[in-house]
Amino acid sequence: MDTRSTHRPNIRALSAVFFGCLTIVASIPLITGCPTDGTDNMNGNTNANTNGNTNANGNGNDNATPVGKAFVGADVCMDCHGNTHVDWAETPHANAIESLRAIGQHTNAVCLPCHTVGFGETDGFVDETATPELVGVQCENCHGAAGDHARNPADGASRPTIDLSSAVCGACHTDAHHPTFDEWESSRHARALQTLKENDFAQDRCLQCHSQDYRRAVELNADGETVEIPTVVTAVNTIECATCHAPHGGVDQDVQLRAPVATLCGECHTQGEEALPGNTPHHPQLEMLTGVGAVQADGSALEQAHAHGTLVATDAGQACAQCHVILHDVEEPDEGNPNVTGHTFNPFDEDIEEHQAPEYTGCLDCHTAEEAGTLRADLQSDIQMRLAALAPFFDMTNDAYINPDELATDDERAQLANAKFNYQFVDADSSRGVHNPSNARAALDVAEQITADLEGG
Numbered sequence: 001m002d003t004r005s006t007h008r009p010n011i012r013a014l015s016a017v018f019f020g021c022l023t024i025v026a027s028i029p030l031i032t033g034c035p036t037d038g039t040d041n042m043n044g045n046t047n048a049n050t051n052g053n054t055n056a057n058g059n060g061n062d063n064a065t066p067v068g069k070a071f072v073g074a075d076v077c078m079d080c081h082g083n084t085h086v087d088w089a090e091t092p093h094a095n096a097i098e099s100l101r102a103i104g105q106h107t108n109a110v111c112l113p114c115h116t117v118g119f120g121e122t123d124g125f126v127d128e129t130a131t132p133e134l135v136g137v138q139c140e141n142c143h144g145a146a147g148d149h150a151r152n153p154a155d156g157a158s159r160p161t162i163d164l165s166s167a168v169c170g171a172c173h174t175d176a177h178h179p180t181f182d183e184w185e186s187s188r189h190a191r192a193l194q195t196l197k198e199n200d201f202a203q204d205r206c207l208q209c210h211s212q213d214y215r216r217a218v219e220l221n222a223d224g225e226t227v228e229i230p231t232v233v234t235a236v237n238t239i240e241c242a243t244c245h246a247p248h249g250g251v252d253q254d255v256q257l258r259a260p261v262a263t264l265c266g267e268c269h270t271q272g273e274e275a276l277p278g279n280t281p282h283h284p285q286l287e288m289l290t291g292v293g294a295v296q297a298d299g300s301a302l303e304q305a306h307a308h309g310t311l312v313a314t315d316a317g318q319a320c321a322q323c324h325v326i327l328h329d330v331e332e333p334d335e336g337n338p339n340v341t342g343h344t345f346n347p348f349d350e351d352i353e354e355h356q357a358p359e360y361t362g363c364l365d366c367h368t369a370e371e372a373g374t375l376r377a378d379l380q381s382d383i384q385m386r387l388a389a390l391a392p393f394f395d396m397t398n399d400a401y402i403n404p405d406e407l408a409t410d411d412e413r414a415q416l417a418n419a420k421f422n423y424q425f426v427d428a429d430s431s432r433g434v435h436n437p438s439n440a441r442a443a444l445d446v447a448e449q450i451t452a453d454l455e456g457g
């Protein structure tokens, strides 16, 4: 289930909120409230679980918040944050102790800090007999110890934090076995907010693709809450783990992506619908790959499918991730020779030296590495040459520049704009043809034909 829906107020859940509270009020008189603002809802069957018979629900916990404890465990949160708990319980996080048990490592102190709650900290996990409620990766691993909050949810001062930064995940998703955070840190995504802040054309709306706190605020407001929307100056989060992953469980419970992998990257790597001749297209990777986006000489849409685009078009397709998010396990990983999780997002980027899979790993379903390398080199040098030959026609400082103001007819001016658009489309895609060789070639064919005609005429 997409956690976005859990923000929405749910009338059906209101009675559950009431009963859920009642249970706790009975056990701890201090409690003054459950969430009623729709930040979280009860799952459909919370009534049955919490309406006075919590001891019978089989979880071995009466959900009473342990007095005075800093860490209290996810069962306690369930009463008031039912939907979140249901989602989380189906993620691998909830079973992190089972993965250790399966290989007989569930008492190994080396492993416990990342596979339990608060190991080594005050009131944290000790062992499964003393603290059975703190096994696995739970709410309090990401939100901090929440005992005070559970005992007194009305107290704003002890309300758990919501931290969108990747460092929260990076506390565990690091080291030679799974250096996901380290890879992300070297990726351009980690710098996206900084890039924008340093750009002279930055506006708040640009944050939609460059900042997670902006994205979250916009989403909460769309769901009926009133939260302040960050500006270019105040935004603090770049493209974080939580931009692509839903922390409580996403469209799939395994990898917890917020959107199917086929559409996830294209939310941002798109030129958008306003990109038409006369405007400059930016990052049209989605359109290029799927064989749309450019225009014919008369301005109508040019469509050119290619096998690479089927990676997006089919449900099973890994889409952009097929070539850009490449997992690669090494034998006996250690600091100097870690596994690769694909989170640099660009195995072809020569500026990223560490943490890269062999660059053609993602091609091996369909090409040999050697073939992919040769095809790529030939295609890219061809496309680059054609782009370089077209560039002067649109460059005011060049002798070959075709000045639209000196053209005879509106039709010619429109054609020139179409040629320029196609040129920029192929250039801005940045793959130099690889995303869709057919589309790139066809777009450049159009641009070359138009400029040749106008130049001659």
Ligand code: HEC
Binding pocket: 021, 024, 031, 033, 034, 035, 036, 037, 039, 072, 073, 074, 076, 077, 078, 079, 080, 081, 139, 140, 143, 146, 147, 149, 150, 151, 153, 154, 159, 160, 161, 162
């Ligand atoms: C007795 C009910 C109750 C219990 C138990 C409870 N919470 Fe809460 N929680 C609330 C209320 C009420 C809010 C405030 C909602 C609001 O104002 O948006 C809240 C808010 C939160 C928030 C912040 C939400 C935001 O939008 O800022 C987090 C995170 C949270 N709770 C986590 C937990 C965790 C983790 C546990 C278990 C250890 C827990 N809660 C147990 C009632 C409860």
Ligand code: HEC
Binding pocket: 092, 093, 095, 096, 097, 098, 099, 100, 113, 114, 115, 116, 137, 141, 142, 168, 169, 170, 171, 172, 173, 241, 242, 245, 246, 247, 254, 255, 256
């Ligand atoms: C306390 C340590 C810890 C924190 C914090 C943490 N994780 Fe995890 N995560 C784990 C462990 C351990 C597993 C493996 C669970 C298992 O399969 O046993 C895991 C598994 C996952 C998986 C599933 C991986 C798979 O192979 O299917 C995803 C996705 C994930 N985490 C994302 C995140 C994100 C995103 C964050 C931050 C919002 C985060 N994690 C924070 C420890 C952590």
Ligand code: HEC
Binding pocket: 099, 100, 103, 105, 108, 110, 111, 112, 113, 114, 115, 171, 172, 173, 174, 175, 178, 180, 341
């Ligand atoms: C620094 C934090 C950390 C420590 C310490 C740690 N793990 Fe993990 N473990 C993780 C994370 C994060 C994942 C999820 C990795 C992913 O899916 O990318 C994980 C996943 C696993 C998995 C299930 C997925 C898989 O890779 O097959 C097993 C089994 C596992 N760890 C065993 C261990 C053992 C055994 C130890 C101790 C010797 C240990 N871990 C120590 C963070 C840690």
Ligand code: HEC
Binding pocket: 003, 006, 007, 039, 040, 074, 077, 078, 081, 084, 085, 088, 093, 137, 138, 139, 140, 141, 142, 143, 162, 163, 164, 242, 246, 247, 248
């Ligand atoms: C892997 C880290 C992680 C775990 C585990 C986790 N959360 Fe969260 N939680 C987050 C992040 C990050 C957000 C911010 C919202 C988002 O990114 O979707 C959040 C948001 C929330 C909110 C605000 C409402 C919302 O959904 O946006 C509440 C309440 C909450 N969490 C409670 C819980 C409870 C209760 C649990 C355990 C059942 C839990 N969380 C487990 C990371 C986590």
Ligand code: HEC
Binding pocket: 188, 189, 191, 192, 193, 195, 196, 208, 209, 210, 211, 239, 243, 244, 264, 265, 266, 267, 268, 269, 320, 321, 324, 325, 345, 346, 349, 430
């Ligand atoms: C929330 C928006 C967003 C999403 C989702 C997103 N990206 Fe990005 N991506 C960006 C931005 C913004 C940059 C540029 C950051 C910079 O240069 O500072 C970028 C940069 C990149 C780059 C490096 C480009 C270069 O010129 O070197 C690659 C490759 C990339 N993304 C691939 C992906 C893939 C693959 C996915 C999906 C798994 C994805 N992105 C999802 C916004 C996004």
Ligand code: HEC
Binding pocket: 195, 196, 199, 201, 202, 203, 205, 206, 207, 208, 209, 210, 267, 268, 269, 270, 272, 283, 428, 429, 430
């Ligand atoms: C629809 C999502 C989206 C929006 C909105 C967006 N960007 Fe980006 N931006 C991206 C992606 C994706 C990349 C990286 C892709 C690439 O380099 O081809 C990027 C890269 C960049 C870069 C670095 C690469 C370069 O071209 O030098 C800058 C600077 C930038 N954007 C500025 C802006 C500004 C300024 C705005 C607002 C006027 C903005 N962006 C709005 C998605 C977006």
Ligand code: HEC
Binding pocket: 166, 169, 170, 173, 180, 181, 182, 184, 189, 239, 240, 241, 242, 243, 244, 245, 255, 257, 261, 318, 321, 325, 327, 341, 343
């Ligand atoms: C731009 C989007 C994006 C960002 C940012 C991102 N991820 Fe991922 N992540 C993905 C995609 C896509 C996959 C699935 C790859 C696949 O299925 O081939 C994935 C897979 C994973 C997995 C499962 C790997 C496995 O063994 O199957 C884990 C764990 C994970 N990510 C954790 C993180 C953490 C932690 C961060 C932040 C440090 C992060 N991700 C940032 C897109 C992203």
Ligand code: HEC
Binding pocket: 265, 266, 269, 285, 286, 289, 308, 311, 319, 320, 321, 322, 323, 324, 346, 348, 349, 376, 429, 430, 431, 432, 434, 435
């Ligand atoms: C068939 C494999 C493949 C698929 C599928 C694919 N890419 Fe690429 N992508 C490449 C290759 C190869 C390059 C060229 C890298 C180079 O030469 O530096 C590239 C380049 C890029 C770049 C520019 C990187 C740079 O260094 O300037 C971005 C951004 C990008 N891809 C994003 C995406 C997105 C987003 C998707 C999905 C809509 C996607 N790619 C799908 C193979 C692929």
Ligand code: HEC
Binding pocket: 307, 308, 311, 322, 323, 359, 360, 362, 363, 364, 365, 366, 367, 372, 373, 375, 376, 377, 379, 434, 437
């Ligand atoms: C889903 C299968 C698939 C994957 C994965 C894939 N390709 Fe392709 N690729 C094809 C097919 C099919 C063709 C068309 C072959 C033809 O035109 O004869 C092609 C054509 C190409 C061409 C164009 C040849 C030309 O000049 O027309 C290049 C370059 C290329 N691939 C590079 C790559 C690279 C690099 C990767 C990995 C990053 C990759 N491909 C991944 C199926 C795939």
